[in-house]
Amino acid sequence: MRESITIAGTTYELATNAYTPIAYKEQFGKDYFQDLFSMVNSQAILAKLDQLEDGEELQAHHIDVSILSDFDMTFFHRIFWVFAKSANPRVKPFVDFYLEMEEFPVQDIAPVLMNMLNQGMSTRKKQMKQKQRVRKSSQ
Template identity: 30%
Template structure:
């Protein structure tokens, strides 16, 4: 699955494939799925606040203390790296943006992140297996 967003007047493509999980582990030394699951409470909080609150910056410290932004940046980077093998290391890549509105980007990539957890392939039983 793939999605392109405009960030700081630049077209950035994000992609989720089978290699995304291994690329994340290789880059950050952490389990992609475990980190993705850690994101969901914060994503729900962001969703509950709504786009208007985010744009108006109506987010208080109490809300922000539960959000691990490093995790968000890492997952966003690995989705971009999966789409474009030529993007640089995370900090260098992020330095290429004057603005990186993470609270607006995350909801746009939520479906792509969920795609990593869900599969379309149906498993088939081996003919020798008992039903």
């Protein structure tokens, strides 16, 4: 899956593909799916982001501190960079990539990333033809 997002006048191409978990492990030394499932457990912060009006920013008083106990804010940075790397293997190294960014508006970026994560995690089971089922059961 491919998406584009513009941040502060710069358009970033993002992709999720078979290389994504490999790039994540190579760069961060962590398992992509373990981090992803840990993030899913922090859905409360994402719900708060969804409740914001256009132009409204997430403020500290909007968040119950207990929500943040398991939330890793750099997760969005890691995922964003690895999706950029999956779209373009020649993307700048992680630190250089972010040193050039003026801002990183999580409230705008998180929905795009979550949509890509959801699409990447969904699978479709191909229907077997009747002939294949019969052949398989007779073996």
